[in-house]
Amino acid sequence: MAEAPFRTPYPSYDVLAKWDTPSYNEATRKVLRDRLANVPPRRFFSEAQYALLRALIDTVLPQPERSEKDRIPVEAFIDDTLERNLGDGTRFADLPPQRELWPYGLDAIDREADAEHGRGFVELSAEDRHALLSRLDRDEAHKQIWRKVAAKRFFRHILLKQAVKIYYAHPYAWNEMGFGGPAAPRGYLRLGPDMRDPWEAEEQRPPQKAEKLP
Amino acid sequence: MSALVSDAQFRPRAKDGRAPDVFHPGRWMPMASHRDDELVDFAIVGTGCGGSVAAARLAEAGHSAVAFDAGPFYRPLEDFASDEREQEKLYWLDDRISAGNDPLQFGSNNSGKAVGGSSVHFQMVTLRFRPEWFKSRSNFGYGYDWPVGWEEMWRYYALAEDAMKISGPVRYPWGPKRGRYPYREHELSASALVLARGAEALGVPWSACPVATLSAPRGSAPPCVYRGFCKVGCATNAKQSMLVTFVPRAIRAGAEIRDLAMVGRIEVGGDGRVTGVHYHREGRWRFQRARNVIVAGYSIETPRLLLNSACPQHPEGLANSSGLVGKGLMAHSNNAVWGIMEEEIRWYKGPPSLAVCEHWNYMDHGKDFEGGYAFMSQGPLPTDFATSLVSNEGPFGAELRKWMAHYNHMAGLKMVGETMPQDENRVELSEETDGLGLRIPKVTFSYYDNDKRMIAHAEDFMDEMLRAAGASNRFRTSSTAHLMGGCRMGEDAETSVVGPDGRSWDIDNLFVCDGSLFPTAGGVNPSLTIVANSLRIADRIIELGRRGELH
Numbered sequence: 014m015a016e017a018p019f020r021t022p023y024p025s026y027d028v029l030a031k032w033d034t035p036s037y038n039e040a041t042r043k044v045l046r047d048r049l050a051n052v053p054p055r056r057f058f059s060e061a062q063y064a065l066l067r068a069l070i071d072t073v074l075p076q077p078e079r080s081e082k083d084r085i086p087v088e089a090f091i092d093d094t095l096e097r098n099l100g101d102g103t104r105f106a107d108l109p110p111q112r113e114l115w116p117y118g119l120d121a122i123d124r125e126a127d128a129e130h131g132r133g134f135v136e137l138s139a140e141d142r143h144a145l146l147s148r149l150d151r152d153e154a155h156k157q158i159w160r161k162v163a164a165k166r167f168f169r170h171i172l173l174k175q176a177v178k179i180y181y182a183h184p185y186a187w188n189e190m191g192f193g194g195p196a197a198p199r200g201y202l203r204l205g206p207d208m209r210d211p212w213e214a215e216e217q218r219p220p221q222k223a224e225k226l227p
Numbered sequence: 228m229s230a231l232v233s234d235a236q237f238r239p240r241a242k243d244g245r246a247p248d249v250f251h252p253g254r255w256m257p258m259a260s261h262r263d264d265e266l267v268d269f270a271i272v273g274t275g276c277g278g279s280v281a282a283a284r285l286a287e288a289g290h291s292a293v294a295f296d297a298g299p300f301y302r303p304l305e306d307f308a309s310d311e312r313e314q315e316k317l318y319w320l321d322d323r324i325s326a327g328n329d330p331l332q333f334g335s336n337n338s339g340k341a342v343g344g345s346s347v348h349f350q351m352v353t354l355r356f357r358p359e360w361f362k363s364r365s366n367f368g369y370g371y372d373w374p375v376g377w378e379e380m381w382r383y384y385a386l387a388e389d390a391m392k393i394s395g396p397v398r399y400p401w402g403p404k405r406g407r408y409p410y411r412e413h414e415l416s417a418s419a420l421v422l423a424r425g426a427e428a429l430g431v432p433w434s435a436c437p438v439a440t441l442s443a444p445r446g447s448a449p450p451c452v453y454r455g456f457c458k459v460g461c462a463t464n465a466k467q468s469m470l471v472t473f474v475p476r477a478i479r480a481g482a483e484i485r486d487l488a489m490v491g492r493i494e495v496g497g498d499g500r501v502t503g504v505h506y507h508r509e510g511r512w513r514f515q516r517a518r519n520v521i522v523a524g525y526s527i528e529t530p531r532l533l534l535n536s537a538c539p540q541h542p543e544g545l546a547n548s549s550g551l552v553g554k555g556l557m558a559h560s561n562n563a564v565w566g567i568m569e570e571e572i573r574w575y576k577g578p579p580s581l582a583v584c585e586h587w588n589y590m591d592h593g594k595d596f597e598g599g600y601a602f603m604s605q606g607p608l609p610t611d612f613a614t615s616l617v618s619n620e621g622p623f624g625a626e627l628r629k630w631m632a633h634y635n636h637m638a639g640l641k642m643v644g645e646t647m648p649q650d651e652n653r654v655e656l657s658e659e660t661d662g663l664g665l666r667i668p669k670v671t672f673s674y675y676d677n678d679k680r681m682i683a684h685a686e687d688f689m690d691e692m693l694r695a696a697g698a699s700n701r702f703r704t705s706s707t708a709h710l711m712g713g714c715r716m717g718e719d720a721e722t723s724v725v726g727p728d729g730r731s732w733d734i735d736n737l738f739v740c741d742g743s744l745f746p747t748a749g750g751v752n753p754s755l756t757i758v759a760n761s762l763r764i765a766d767r768i769i770e771l772g773r774r775g776e777l778h
Contacts, residue, residue: 016624016625016626017625018625019625019628019629019632021632022632036309037309038304038308038309038462039305040232040233040305040306040307040308040313040462041308041309041310043231043232043308044231044232044308044310044312044313045308045310047231048312072623072624073623073624073627074623074624074627074628075624075625075628099320100320100321100322101315101318101320101332101333101334102318102319102320102321102322102323102332102333102334102338103323103325103330103331103332103333103334104322104323104324104325105324105325105326105330106324106325106326106330106669107326143624146623150621150623169617169618169621170618173617173621173623174614174617174618177610177613177614177616177617177627178312178610178613178614179312180613181609181610181612181613181631182310182311182312182609182610186609186631187609189628189631189632190609190631190632190634190635191632191634191635192575192608192609192634192635193455193573193575193576194309195308195309195310196309196452196454196455196456197307197309197452197454197456197462197463198452198462198463199452199454200451200452200453200454200455200463200576201452201453201454201455201576201577202453204414204415204416204417204453204576204577205416205417205420206417206420206568206570206571206572207417207570207571208417208571208573209571209573213573214635216571216635220629220632220633220636221629221632222629223622223626223629223630223633224626225620225622225626225630226567226630226633226700226702227700227701227702
């Protein structure tokens with residue numbers, strides 16, 4: 014069964030429209046100009062690994078309403094992090110270093126797809142991809158495939174976590190969730206419930222119900 | 228990590244007799260400059276809530292002091308972006324090996340790498356310890372007593388609050404009477420009002436949270452504009468971090484700060500006393516001579532440096548005859564309950580935690596655990612919230628984007644829960660080395676039964692309060708925040724690393740002055756207590772000097 018596509022409550026909000034206002038300082042402009050204009054080229058992963066990673070990103074954060082040009086290229090920033098081996102301060106004692114872990118995890122996902130469907134992950138339908146990742150997230154995986162890291166741990170705590178860290182740092186993601194975005198030197202005046210400054214997003218329709226919300 | 232904004236991360240700024248003026252883009256302030264071969268009174272390792280405070284007070288008392296920081300010297304007005312990803316440059320991102328049953332995540336929640344230390348990205352919650360906690364062993368039978376009484380700490384809290392111009396309420400509902408906060412409290416944000424409403428529904432007290440961001444101008448610093456990026460660095464200087472308070476104060480008083488200067492080893496002379504520090508700056512190792520060394524690198528780097536300084540005179544590391552260096556490391560449990568409100572909250576505005584409930588810090592009945600916890604209203608930025616959401620609940624696909632689109636209706640309550648000191652929760656050296664050839668730390672952390680009982684209690688209580696406030700679709704997340712302990716202070720050499728004045732029991736010209744001294748964690752954010760205790764230790768060191776008892 015296909016999920017209903019995502020629909021933003023803030024269809025007319027554009028955080029980048031504030032670019033020339035006091036909500037943006039020069040440091041922020043430099044950072045966002047770079048993020049939007051200089052998408053890192055693939056350097057760390059092989060072409061096949063990169064295609065697999067792209068398929069995974071399109072499953073965990075599908076962006077069907079965006080053209081290729083407007084799509085948030087999460088995989089490019091993951092590749093860049095690994096190419097430059099940028100750490101986050103923590104190396105869990107029971108996991109291999111990230112430059113070993115990622116290729117291992119991607120390969121394991123492909124082997125899961127092969128074991129279940131006789132095909133690689135990239136060749137699966139959207140439904141099958143989603144179902145496979147759901148199984149990994151329940152740790153219902155082939156144990157012999159996941160010797161170095163548990164399936165759920167790789168999927169949820171490495172892949173998914175890194176993906177949202179990049180996705181929700183992108184101005185287009187701020188638009189869809191109605192986040193105020195850059196706010197220096199001008200911050201906000203109206204702090205109370207249901208209060209909004211003119212430079213904040215206006216909610217034009219209520220957020221969609223998320224089916225798995227508790 | 229990038230050089231997009233400035234070269235502060237790659238080129239030292241505080242040198243040649245000048246330091247960045249944090250209040251003005253591009254400007255400088257004059258600074259003392261000592262030669263490496265000059266014997267200074269104090270070499271201080273770290274410039275956070277411990278080191279910058281010690282540097283300022285000792286310099287004001289006429290001592291020469293050089294304070295080293297591994298991180299850059301930022302001018303927030305020109306170096307800080309409104310961007311979570313860019314601002315990761317404020318965190319200590321070097322490899323640390325994390326082990327144990329509940330391994331710690333380092334970086335944003337507990338480790339800074341900049342002049343000013345973690346205070347540059349702290350969330351500004353500035354609460355005092357409950358008085359009885361300073362003698363928790365005597366009063367409650369858990370942990371260790373602090374080698375200082377609460378009345379004395381209370382005096383230093385007042386000094387710390389004044390130095391940081393804390394904005395707080397006129398009346399605080401818990402603990403003994405305290406004076407007025409220097410600045411008036413901030414307007415309560417929608418997220419703070421959720422806590423208030425829930426607390427009143429349950430009949431427990433709540434309060435506007437004392438916070439270290441200005442509610443009125445102070446010198447060159449403007450009042451808070453409620454931009455809400457506090458946790459990734461304040462770009463307007465309203466936040467009263469060490470970078471804009473004690474660091475400039477130290478420089479004005481005659482102390483020298485050296486940025487991008489990583490201290491790798493403390494040198495020891497033939498008499499077993501320390502003689503100075505080896506530090507790496509501008510591509511080479513250098514040696515600063517000093518009469519005394521104060522280690523203020525916080526709960527991981529302080530033990531790491533003491534252990535990495537092992538030498539024939541002190542083969543197990545410096546100050547380690549008790550074997551306690553690195554042990555008794557504590558974090559705060561930082562679990563939370565979240566839910567969706569009918570009204571728009573827009574919790575990205577204002578300091579994230581403007582309301583607090585310390586009920587379970589002061590209530591000793593009706594709980595099945597030792598110690599206490601506070602909890603505060605919340606306002607996480609998008610990636611902070613999203614990573615927490617997926618780690619704990621695991622939504623993905625269109626479902627995840629839908630869930631995140633409720634962001635502006637979300638509210639949350641998050642605990643700061645005391646964990647018990649354990650010898651097994653500790654910092655050790657691994658066999659691996661970093662880019663400078665220094666052995667990297669291995670940190671072991673596990674929750675124990677009491678910690679788990681407290682977390683369960685807090686989650687249930689916060690859930691009840693959030694429900695009473697009107698939140699639907701509630702869910703829970705787990706994490707940790709802050710570090711405390713690792714070089715416990717105490718009254719005797721058997722059970723502590725240093726004495727009441729931060730002085731090593733083993734080496735009389737070696738001191739520790741930071742959060743690693745905490746014998747117990749307390750159920751409140753540690754920064755204010757680190758500052759207050761550092762003011763106290765600085766006074767004791769000055770007094771030792773007056774009595775001729777300093778090296």
